[in-house]
Amino acid sequence: MPPQFCPATPECQATRYSKGKCPPQGIYEPVVCDAGYYCPPGGKRKLECEKGTYCPMGSHQPWKCDFGAICPPKSQRQVVTVPFGFLIAFDLMLGIIVVIGYAVSAWRKRRKTAYSPIANLKEGADELADDVELISRPKRSVTTVLENEVDEDLSSNPDFKIFMRFIGKLIKTKEVGLSFEFDDLQFEPKPGKKILRNVSGAIDSGSMWAIMGGSGAGKSTFVNVLMGKTKNTGGSIKVNGHPKDMSKYKKLIGYVPQDDIVLPELTVRENILHSARVRLPMTWKDRDIQAFVDSVISCIGLSHVQHSLVGDANKPVISGGQRKRVSIGMELTAAPMAIFLDEPTSGLDATSASSIMRLLRAITKLGVTTITIIHQPREQIFHGFDNLLLLGNGSEIYAGPTVYASAYFASLGFTLPTRANPADTIMDIITGNGREYTTDPSWTERPVDRLIEEWRTRSKLNPFDDDDMSLAPTATLGSTFESSPSLRPALSRPVSIISSPEQEHSLLQTMKKRGASWPAQMYYCFKRSITQQVRNKGSFFFEIGVGALAGGIIGLSAFAAKGQLFRGLYLKPFTTLSSAVDYQSVSQIGLLGGMAIGLAASAPAVKVFGEEKLIFNREVSSGHSSSAYYMGKMLSVLPRICLSSLHFSVFMGILATPLMSFNQMFAANLLYFYSVYGLASCIGMIVKREDGPLLAVMASLIIGVLGGVAPPLSKVKQWNLEGLWRMSPGVWFTEAYVSQNLLPLDYLYMLEVASAQTGFKFGQYNVDMWILLAIGSIYRVFAFVLLVTMARVR
Numbered sequence: 174m175p176p177q178f179c180p181a182t183p184e185c186q187a188t189r190y191s192k193g194k195c196p197p198q199g200i201y202e203p204v205v206c207d208a209g210y211y212c213p214p215g216g217k218r219k220l221e222c223e224k225g226t227y228c229p230m231g232s233h234q235p236w237k238c239d240f241g242a243i244c245p246p247k248s249q250r251q252v253v254t255v256p257f258g259f260l261i262a263f264d265l266m267l268g269i270i271v272v273i274g275y276a277v278s279a280w281r282k283r284r285k286t287a288y289s290p291i292a293n294l295k296e297g298a299d300e301l302a303d304d305v306e307l308i309s310r311p312k313r314s315v316t317t318v319l320e321n322e323v324d325e326d327l328s329s330n331p332d333f334k335i336f337m338r339f340i341g342k343l344i345k346t347k348e349v350g351l352s353f354e355f356d357d358l359q360f361e362p363k364p365g366k367k368i369l370r371n372v373s374g375a376i377d378s379g380s381m382w383a384i385m386g387g388s389g390a391g392k393s394t395f396v397n398v399l400m401g402k403t404k405n406t407g408g409s410i411k412v413n414g415h416p417k418d419m420s421k422y423k424k425l426i427g428y429v430p431q432d433d434i435v436l437p438e439l440t441v442r443e444n445i446l447h448s449a450r451v452r453l454p455m456t457w458k459d460r461d462i463q464a465f466v467d468s469v470i471s472c473i474g475l476s477h478v479q480h481s482l483v484g485d486a487n488k489p490v491i492s493g494g495q496r497k498r499v500s501i502g503m504e505l506t507a508a509p510m511a512i513f514l515d516e517p518t519s520g521l522d523a524t525s526a527s528s529i530m531r532l533l534r535a536i537t538k539l540g541v542t543t544i545t546i547i548h549q550p551r552e553q554i555f556h557g558f559d560n561l562l563l564l565g566n567g568s569e570i571y572a573g574p575t576v577y578a579s580a581y582f583a584s585l586g587f588t589l590p591t592r593a594n595p596a597d598t599i600m601d602i603i604t605g606n607g608r609e610y611t612t613d614p615s616w617t618e619r620p621v622d623r624l625i626e627e628w629r630t631r632s633k634l635n636p637f638d639d640d641d642m643s644l645a646p647t648a649t650l651g652s653t654f655e656s657s658p659s660l661r662p663a664l665s666r667p668v669s670i671i672s673s674p675e676q677e678h679s680l681l682q683t684m685k686k687r688g689a690s691w692p693a694q695m696y697y698c699f700k701r702s703i704t705q706q707v708r709n710k711g712s713f714f715f716e717i718g719v720g721a722l723a724g725g726i727i728g729l730s731a732f733a734a735k736g737q738l739f740r741g742l743y744l745k746p747f748t749t750l751s752s753a754v755d756y757q758s759v760s761q762i763g764l765l766g767g768m769a770i771g772l773a774a775s776a777p778a779v780k781v782f783g784e785e786k787l788i789f790n791r792e793v794s795s796g797h798s799s800s801a802y803y804m805g806k807m808l809s810v811l812p813r814i815c816l817s818s819l820h821f822s823v824f825m826g827i828l829a830t831p832l833m834s835f836n837q838m839f840a841a842n843l844l845y846f847y848s849v850y851g852l853a854s855c856i857g858m859i860v861k862r863e864d865g866p867l868l869a870v871m872a873s874l875i876i877g878v879l880g881g882v883a884p885p886l887s888k889v890k891q892w893n894l895e896g897l898w899r900m901s902p903g904v905w906f907t908e909a910y911v912s913q914n915l916l917p918l919d920y921l922y923m924l925e926v927a928s929a930q931t932g933f934k935f936g937q938y939n940v941d942m943w944i945l946l947a948i949g950s951i952y953r954v955f956a957f958v959l960l961v962t963m964a965r966v967r
């Protein structure tokens with residue numbers, strides 16, 4: 174027999190519809206058991222909820238509290254404390270780790286480096302001894318170079334000797350080296366905008382070239398085209414006599430960019446060490462790598478600052494010139510066979526500039542091809558280059574031995590003052606300001622174009638066989654050049670050596686051996702990124718704090734509801750007792766939670782992923798695996814995501830006391846954090862760095878709004894747009910929240926009605942979680958694709 178009841182009075186109904194309470198209106202009218210009590214089946218008794226249990230409204234038996242939860246007698250909710258305790262313990266541990274970290278790094282700095290090159294080098298000496306010379310141009314072994322061809326002050330530096338031995342071993346003189354030949358090179362990014370035109374020439378392996386020209390003359394562009402970073406729109410490039418795609422050789426090429434692209438959060442040593450670890454042959458032991466890095470750091474004169482952070486323009490720690498040297502060191506440790514340097518000496522004092530150039534000269538002697546863009550070299554440095562390529566308006570003005578440059582310009586009618594630095598004079602001439610050096614009035618009109626024209630006609634003949642030229646070097650340069658006739662043919666236009674299949678094979682083998690394995694690269698990137706985060710602990714703790722605060726505030730907003738976050742239509746026979754429904758509270762918590770996570774996570778996420786596009790480009794173009802880099806970076810933020818969502822969940826859980834279990838709530842929050850990080854990394858890839866955080870926050874708000882709360886998903890279904898909403902992680906997140914908070918109440922309320930009204934499907938928590946994981950991962954894949962394509966475009 175269903176319970177009998179008398180219809181409630183209109184006043185009583187009004188009270189109920191406004192969520193108030195109205196006593197039974199007749200003796201047969203049933204009541205829903207009050208919160209804090211339970212009413213066993215039979216319906217005759219109403220018992221107080223005991224300590225250790227809790228009783229939401231309408232309970233017919235007490236619910237057992239979780240271990241450690243606060244549940245005094247007559248509780249209608251449980252305050253779960255274990256996660257909170259866990260959190261406190263965890264944070265304490267984190268604090269201890271930070272302190273220990275400080276101590277360890279302080280200790281490391283004090284410790285003197287104890288790496289010494291080991292057996293490897295000795296056995297290397299034997300290897301060098303029985304070198305077979307495969308190419309016509311003899312290359313010198315380390316020993317000869319060290320003994321005969323290096324300046325006093327360098328050869329007396331023991332680290333320099335170690336450095337040279339390592340390099341010698343790495344590039345093995347028996348291999349062919351890299352020579353380049355380029356013919357009629359053009360670069361025209363937009364029709365009509367020619368940046369490079371008709372640049373032809375050959376760069377022999379083991380030669381040292383300087384590229385000079387006015388600002389905007391196309392020097393950087395030329396180097397980028399030659400290295401294969403920028404695709405030439407016309408002409409051809411040959412490597413060792415064979416037309417080859419230069420990007421294939423990226424592991425053997427070092428490139429020091431014009432701007433210092435180094436990681437500011439790492440120390441000098443860490444920056445260089447990373448490059449060494451990733452690019453040196455994978456068979457090398459860490460000890461050897463460390464010893465080699467030591468020698469490089471010493472050779473570039475940074476030993477005293479090796480443990481200082483690099484810093485950037487905003488927060489400089491080491492000086493600009495030192496940062497430049499870090500950038501050079503990063504390439505030297507890779508022991509490239511050809512090294513391109515874009516203004517390596519700008520920002521360096523004259524002495525350090527000379528010492529860097531001497532170092533480059535020394536490795537050139539071992540067979541490394543060196544191509545340096547240089548501004549204002551001092552005379553001594555200028556003469557250190559074997560060859561000179563002068564550019565003006567993207568065209569060649571001179572290419573050939575440095576010793577002949579003055580003679581060449583003399584043959585054009587310029588008189589180079591003997592007391593001035595020839596480099597400065599030449600720069601004046603090729604930038605069109607050479608009037609004062611000539612009496613020929615015809616040089617006043619369009620001088621640069623005329624210089625280009627002159628070179629074009631003269632270079633077709635052999636310019637260095639010219640009669641005026643034969644006398645010139647002795648006349649202008651005196652002692653720097655011995656005019657012995659036997660040298661003449663060697664100095665005529667260099668012809669690049671065509672490598673034999675055997676040599677190509679050997680080169681290929683070298684390339685194969687170079688570079689750490691994929692997992693190792695990933696691990697180094699992961700470790701490096703963790704270091705960066707540790708150095709930026711401020712923002713790390715800030716992010717966690719914001720997560721905790723956001724969770725706390727949302728929890729607080731639901732605190733007064735005492736865990737009763739839902740009110741639906743009662744099941745029969747209580748249906749007529751139903752008061753006004755509340756389908757909103759839970760979904761709103763979902764919405765707010767989603768938004769809060771979006772706000773807390775997107776800005777830091779953009780920072781982690783988006784700020785290193787330049788570094789990424791630099792590393793990838795030197796042979797670093799892009800997927801290993803990205804994977805390492807991505808894994809390194811997982812601890813951060815876990816910590817943030819843990820703090821968020823604990824504070825929200827303890828205040829809002831939802832019916833959903835803590836673990837499920839944590840999992841949902843974690844996966845939503847994961848999705849937001851993924852989304853923010855996509856944004857970080859597309860937009861400019863300074864717009865990143867703002868747009869990422871915007872995007873996270875959008876996916877939050879597409880969460881199916883307002884407008885409700887049921888409405889969206891009527892518009893036939895559910896598919897669109899379901900693409901947003903917000904829907905799955907809110908669905909998990911709504912579903913898991915309502916399902917425990919299925920003994921009391923008509924949940925199908927709630928499901929139809931809200932539009933969410935109940936009971937598919939696992940599906941919701943998997944889809945969140947999938948969406949977050951898709952975002953990441955997408956971000957990776959963006960990263961790689963954007964790098965290509967640039």
Ligand SMILES: Nc1ncnc2c1ncn2[C@@H]1O[C@H](COP(=O)(O)OP(=O)(O)OP(=O)(O)O)[C@@H](O)[C@H]1O
Pocket residue numbers: 362368386387388389390391392393394395431
């Ligand atoms: N991809 C490109 N699209 C359009 N213009 C370009 C591109 N690359 C370079 N330029 C232009 O080509 C010219 C030469 O640039 P480049 O960077 O090669 O000069 P530079 O000789 O290295 O000068 P600086 O000494 O100042 O570094 C500049 O005017 C530059 O704006």
Ligand SMILES: [Mg+2]
Pocket residue numbers: 392393394431515
């Ligand atoms: Mg440049």
